[in-house]
Amino acid sequence: MNDVAVIGFARSDRSVTTSAVETLVPVFEQALAQAGLGRREVDFWCSGSSDYLAGRAFSFVSAVDAIGAVPPISESHVEMDAAWALYEAYLKILAGEAETALVYGFGMGTAGDLNRVLALQLDPYTVAPLWPDAASVAALQARLVFEAGLISERDMAGMTAVRVADGVSAVVLAARDRVRGRPAAWISGIAHRVDPQGLGERDLTTVPSAAAAAHDAGLDGAVDVAALHAPFTHQESLLRHVVRAGTYLPFETNPMFAAGLSRIGAAAAEVMSGRARTAVGHATSGPALQQNLICVLEGLEA
Amino acid sequence: MRRAAVLGTGQTEHRTRRTDVSMAGLCREAIERALADSGTDWSQIDAVVLGKAPDLFEGVMMPELFLADAIGAAGKPLLRVHTAGSVGGATAIVATTLIRAGVHRRVLAVAFEKQSESNAMWALSIQPPFSAPITAGAGGYFAPHIRSYIRRSGAPGHIGALVAVKDRRNGALNPYAHLRQPDITLESVQASPMLWDPIRYDETCPSSDGACAVVIGDQQAAEQSSGQVAWIRATAMRTEPTFYSGKDHVDPRAGAEAAAALWAAAGIKDPLDEVDVAELYVPFSWFEPMWLENVGFAEKGQGWKLVESGGTALGGALPVNPSGGVLCSNPIGASGLLRFAEAAMQVMGRAGEHQVAGAATALGHAYGGGSQFFSMWVVGRNP
Numbered sequence: 094m095n096d097v098a099v100i101g102f103a104r105s106d107r108s109v110t111t112s113a114v115e116t117l118v119p120v121f122e123q124a125l126a127q128a129g130l131g132r133r134e135v136d137f138w139c140s141g142s143s144d145y146l147a148g149r150a151f152s153f154v155s156a157v158d159a160i161g162a163v164p165p166i167s168e169s170h171v172e173m174d175a176a177w178a179l180y181e182a183y184l185k186i187l188a189g190e191a192e193t194a195l196v197y198g199f200g201m202g203t204a205g206d207l208n209r210v211l212a213l214q215l216d217p218y219t220v221a222p223l224w225p226d227a228a229s230v231a232a233l234q235a236r237l238v239f240e241a242g243l244i245s246e247r248d249m250a251g252m253t254a255v256r257v258a259d260g261v262s263a264v265v266l267a268a269r270d271r272v273r274g275r276p277a278a279w280i281s282g283i284a285h286r287v288d289p290q291g292l293g294e295r296d297l298t299t300v301p302s303a304a305a306a307a308h309d310a311g312l313d314g315a316v317d318v319a320a321l322h323a324p325f326t327h328q329e330s331l332l333r334h335v336v337r338a339g340t341y342l343p344f345e346t347n348p349m350f351a352a353g354l355s356r357i358g359a360a361a362a363e364v365m366s367g368r369a370r371t372a373v374g375h376a377t378s379g380p381a382l383q384q385n386l387i388c389v390l391e392g393l394e395a
Numbered sequence: 396m397r398r399a400a401v402l403g404t405g406q407t408e409h410r411t412r413r414t415d416v417s418m419a420g421l422c423r424e425a426i427e428r429a430l431a432d433s434g435t436d437w438s439q440i441d442a443v444v445l446g447k448a449p450d451l452f453e454g455v456m457m458p459e460l461f462l463a464d465a466i467g468a469a470g471k472p473l474l475r476v477h478t479a480g481s482v483g484g485a486t487a488i489v490a491t492t493l494i495r496a497g498v499h500r501r502v503l504a505v506a507f508e509k510q511s512e513s514n515a516m517w518a519l520s521i522q523p524p525f526s527a528p529i530t531a532g533a534g535g536y537f538a539p540h541i542r543s544y545i546r547r548s549g550a551p552g553h554i555g556a557l558v559a560v561k562d563r564r565n566g567a568l569n570p571y572a573h574l575r576q577p578d579i580t581l582e583s584v585q586a587s588p589m590l591w592d593p594i595r596y597d598e599t600c601p602s603s604d605g606a607c608a609v610v611i612g613d614q615q616a617a618e619q620s621s622g623q624v625a626w627i628r629a630t631a632m633r634t635e636p637t638f639y640s641g642k643d644h645v646d647p648r649a650g651a652e653a654a655a656a657l658w659a660a661a662g663i664k665d666p667l668d669e670v671d672v673a674e675l676y677v678p679f680s681w682f683e684p685m686w687l688e689n690v691g692f693a694e695k696g697q698g699w700k701l702v703e704s705g706g707t708a709l710g711g712a713l714p715v716n717p718s719g720g721v722l723c724s725n726p727i728g729a730s731g732l733l734r735f736a737e738a739a740m741q742v743m744g745r746a747g748e749h750q751v752a753g754a755a756t757a758l759g760h761a762y763g764g765g766s767q768f769f770s771m772w773v774v775g776r777n778p
């Protein structure tokens with residue numbers, strides 16, 4: 094459709110203080126400078142974050158202070174990775190309700206014991222009381238992947254493991270009429286799906302929601318570059334079966350709730366710089382790759 | 396812009412503790428009623444949007460993940476919205492955007508809160524270092540704003556009690572309402588204990604378990620619907636910081652600007668004249684006159700006169716909260732969607748005993764945080 098493009102991206106894989114606000118302000122400035130937009134020229138703001146990472150209710154409320162929302166702004170928030178906030182902003186532009194948007198995500202993965210915190214995403218009546226931590230759930234999946242012969246422990250040892258980190262990221266979107274010759278990565282397709290969560294409810298060696306999202310996003314054949322959001326290395330391998338690319342961008346960190354948006358931003362940066370003609374940014378959420386989003390980007394010539 | 400319409404609505408019986416159902420069961424109760432009301436089956440739902448207030452209220456991180464199957468989202472796109480108290484309204488608006496963007500035909504919006512699963516006061520009381528307290532207990536936070544309203548407008552002291560009597564009696568007409576008090580009187584409200592001056596016990600919202608669901612469709616789906624639909628004529632959301640130099644908690648700029656944008660988009664020039672019924676987010680009785688002014692139904696300082704004259708009662712010039720409103724049922728995450736759903740029910744002519752006769756245009760309104768997040772829609776019997 095090529096009606097909406099990424100025109101700015103910035104991220105920080107560390108936090109300045111215990112508050113997201115101080116970390117977000119310079120990242121907003123960088124992303125908007127790259128986009129060539131002032132903050133008052135943003136029609137719609139949308140963010141993704143989690144109260145459970147911040148350890149308090151309404152944690153996104155104080156992040157609004159980073160925007161300077163006086164006079165008031167059009168704004169929304171998802172309790173998800175900010176890649177899904179990007180999807181909401183993309184729709185807002187497609188619907189004609191906005192022409193520009195700034196999407197941001199933030200998370201302090203190191204503030205608590207993330208491995209245990211994520212156990213609280215599981216069914217609270219039957220599973221979470223057993224406190225299966227995130228690494229244990231991922232290990233169940235990895236064991237099945239080994240046994241299916243999809244990847245060896247040796248292969249896995251050769252892949253870079255991402256570490257939990259603090260981080261923020263920001264992406265600027267614009268409608269076709271507002272791109273006006275700026276470097277742009279056009280969103281040719283974006284889609285997301287969720288699988289049922291029950292660990293016995295799907296074949297954990299497959300990722301149906303990622304495959305369906307890739308299909309919905311019009312992903313057809315290999316792209317030049319892919320940025321995959323894989324919290325564990327065997328998951329990177331599973332995702333590479335879904336998204337085929339000439340180059341997979343390396344990532345060292347997984348700043349939860351900003352990480353997926355960062356993958357889209359990094360993929361877009363490859364296209365905007367001309368290093369890639371086609372790229373995919375991917376985000377995941379939930380245990381064992383339960384929920385997945387695929388964003389297909391391309392340069393102007395495509 | 397593409398048209399969108401509410402095809403049907405559903406909600407649960409709201410109670411302090413719905414121990415008869417799980418979170419999944421609570422959501423299903425509302426969803427299945429919405430599907431039946433809209434004449435839609437599960438296979439026709441293209442995507443699901445789930446809204447709720449803080450996850451700490453149930454003690455489950457991102458509960459939509461474990462609920463995916465139960466809410467019919469497995470294998471489909473699922474979005475989870477959280478915009479504080481305005482979230483129910485924001486959930487309906489995001490679902491509307493999914494239709495207006497042209498990516499889906501029918502979207503299910505569902506919002507819930509099951510406060511009995513955890514302890515909301517605990518959830519609001521966690522105090523991280525180096526951050527300002529959020530002042531657990533909404534009544535204590537909002538009471539000074541009400542006192543300021545009374546001082547500015549010169550409103551007589553019984554206005555809040557009048558609103559409470561009206562809403563609780565309206566709630567008695569609503570079979571789903573948590574509090575149903577047909578015999579409540581001005582005297583009984585004024586005799587109830589003072590909690591946060593000037594807010595008395597009978598002037599506050601309850602703490603409820605409950606859910607609400609709405610099916611939103613595109614123009615074709617609306618035209619194929621066998622029942623009357625509620626056309627979504629306009630939506631608006633605005634945000635401002637909790638505190639800033641010049642912040643007016645009595646008449647927040649974000650609320651006024653959201654309403655102005657809403658009326659402009661809907662082509663409404665005189666809201667009091669052109670809107671037949673309004674569902675305003677009124678967790679404490681005095682917020683009715685405050686919001687009447689903020690959204691433009693009354694001049695500044697005059698909202699209380701519309702209340703005192705009976706203008707906001709059923710049969711008045713502008714019935715406000717015929718469902719009983721937040722004062723009768725408050726499953727926080729769902730409270731905004733209940734306002735939006737009641738507005739739709741009114742123009743669809745399916746509001747039962749609390750139906751406003753001839754309602755053709757209705758407002759749904761929600762707010763959250765420190766009077767800083769606003770979401771609103773106008774629905775009509777005609778596009």
